[in-house]
Amino acid sequence: MKTITKRELVRNPALASYLRPGESVQIEDGKEPLVILRRKKRTLTAEDIHAELDRICKGAPEIDTLAVLNDLRE
Secondary structure: OEEEEHHHHHHOOHHHHOOOOOOEEEEEOOOOOEEEEOOOOOOOOHHHHHHHHHHHOOOOOOOOHHHHHHHHHO
């Protein structure tokens, strides 16, 4: 983890905006330091996406999507 001062961050805000996923910067300011962290991007598999869709659509009524598309075309 890279450590910078508050003054350095104010003068050059790009130090925090160009963090790569998983990197962090510690800002020394007073008693407790402030940590800025860019989270790692989570890659989803097809199974994860289908599980999330099933969780979201739980209890939703069945829809005939072909009928909806045909209705929109008219």
